[in-house]
Amino acid sequence: MTANGWLQILFFSLAIFAVAKPLGLYLVAVYDGRVRWLGPIERGVYALSDVDPDEDQHWTRYAGSMLLFSLATMLLTYAVLRLQHLLPLNPQHLPAVTDRQSFETAASFTTNTNWQSYSGESTMSYFSQMTQLAYHNFVSAAVGMGIAVAFVRGLARQSAGKLGNFWADLVRGTLYVLLPLSLVFSLVLVHQGVIQNFTPYLNLTTLEGAKQTLAMGPVASQEAIKQLGTNGGGFFNANSAHPFENPTPWSNFWAMFLIFAIPSGLVWMFGRMIGNRRHGWAVWAAMFLLFFSGVSTVYWAEARGNPIHATAGVNMLASATQPGGNMEGKEVRFGIVNSALFATITTDASCGAVNAMHDSFTPLGGLVPLLNIQLGEVIFGGVGAGLYGMLAMIVLTVFIAGLMVGRTPEYLGKKIQAREIQMVMLFALLSSLIILGMTALSVILPAGLAELNNSGPHGFSEILYAFSSAFGNNGSAFGGLTGTTYYYNTMLAVTMLFGRFGLIVPVLALAGFMAEKKIVPESIGTFPVTGPLFVLLLIGVILIVGALTFFPALALGPIVEHFLMDAGRLF
């Protein structure tokens, strides 16, 4: 670990802090319908699709609209991928994507997961990448933001039962937030060297006289929204490690910034919309502390490196002339600290883009990304998904605090009763059921074990990571698990769909129930949701719920591997 490394972490932290308020203010205005600078386009979209943006929807109708829209986009993507060979903008003449791969990819991009068991440059035509995958990056993110805003409305309103209009939230989030920010930052990325063209792959002769193929494509238009919408699906197989996706330390910084920008702004927006900005900052502080602990752990583990490699005479100590640490699967321009930062950020949020291969991290360096996903990606989190996941954890925290002092728990002046807690428990328990259930099934079935790249505890970690990532709608991987079989394509697709819609429906129900309640004034017995006590209790509940659920599985994977690695054992 070096002073410069900590400075880079500090620099990033300041940027995330600085963006919270300005972006939060803008988000409040957008979702209030006060931002109108693309008014003609917005009204045109409403008119052509027959939407009344002022219709206030009950939670069931909001959820129904969301499900119908997601289904329509998923079916369209399936069709386009299956018919790719007949469609334009396919200079490499790539064939139709297989049925199982198309199903998985459609599920993956609809659910904002962007799990990719294909490699982009040899599977997807420019047409598929642009009109389907990049498009999903926009709308799946806008859907997530809409759900979060609906939840916050449920908390802020009283005796209402209505959560706003899904269609208007979708269109406004896309037009006023995602599109303009993507356009600006895409140009910044092109300036750094990210490509944006439609030329066929380039065959050239290298300086030594060998043949080399350079994959090309409209990368920049996909790159900014991939991070901004916490999608994470790479244009190329190597994702953000590929120099055409992420050429310089600056492009890497902006990528990381874009992942956390909207989640950070949404937390500020939340504080403003419920009229309690100090509560918003308390939630932000809890997220930041968890983020900082995570990145410190990964940085320490990766800078310390692998003792087995040290025996081969590798110098693990970083200096001004070499990066040190565990560089397997990492890029020299990023070094250890930016790889550790990126891995933490991408799994705190449900992004899943990677600038280094998580499979080749040290056991503890790989444990943190895995745990981040399993904690529900509430540390800033995916756009929208992070905030509504965190709010569910807050309701649970307030409930536990209420039990401890023996009073009816209330949150923001609303009583938390049985049916609210039922929804929260559904939210919290589904993850353990699906992730652990699917992992257990896969280590029993031969089809589950056939795809591993590593054996021993690391092989188990690969499977656990795959299902955690799919359920968390993250999309990063321990990439050694190839997963292009009927078994994994199907099981992971089903897991992704549960992880998205199985959580959104109880969340919207919870929001609907909260919206119906009256706000009662605070009393002396109300648990304060602003001070350090609340921040610590919230962090405690998140860690205890996550650890109780997943510690046994983590002990069998990364934890035991860490000790065996230090003992020099190979598998």
Next chain:
Amino acid sequence: MPRRDASGSESNVGRDAALDTQWRSGALVALRLTVLLVLVCGVGYPALLYGAARLAFPSQAEGSLLHDQCGRVIGSLLIGQLFEAPQYFHGRPSAVAYNAGSSGGSNLGSTNPVLADSLAARAIAFREANALARDRSLPPDVVTASGSGIDPHVSPEMANLQATRVRRARTRDRGVSFSAEQLQELIAAHTLTRQAGILGQPRVNVLELNLALDSLDSNAPIHFGCVPAATGAQR
């Protein structure tokens, strides 16, 4: 009683029908909006960016390509190439043999014997090729495969460790002599520092360094001029 029954079932039918139309109209809205947003986000936006990028940063948008004197593309500044000849500086090991049409890393875990063995073998081979002492400690990028498989950079230390070998090979095979200082200066001149003084890792672009080396070496192939066969033969 019968009247109330009848009216009750009638209102149920009415409610079902209303729900039915709600779903149907919701489905229609979903379909229309899907198509509209594909046009805006999936067609309009990439096309707009394509135009803007071509106007503002045409070279980057095309892939930061490098050309020789005859205008042929010899590589991209951003994409590493495979170098094996002794007169060139070498890049990092690659899991995909520097195939920029199929990027990726090894995905080997920390306790995988394949990784441990290849690391040890690479360390021995590097020390032998560069006439280094058998216990000389090496920077990690010498022995580890990158994430992309096409990492264009190495650490300054990895470049410096190769300088003697490159100098000797040029003298032996080409009769061109470089001084040790000349090579040190060349490496230093092609060492990229941290962006904004903070971000990233000091690094050397291998392709750029090798091109600079060839441009100082009057016997290098790039000085042999254009081969006219390509255009000449077609006519």
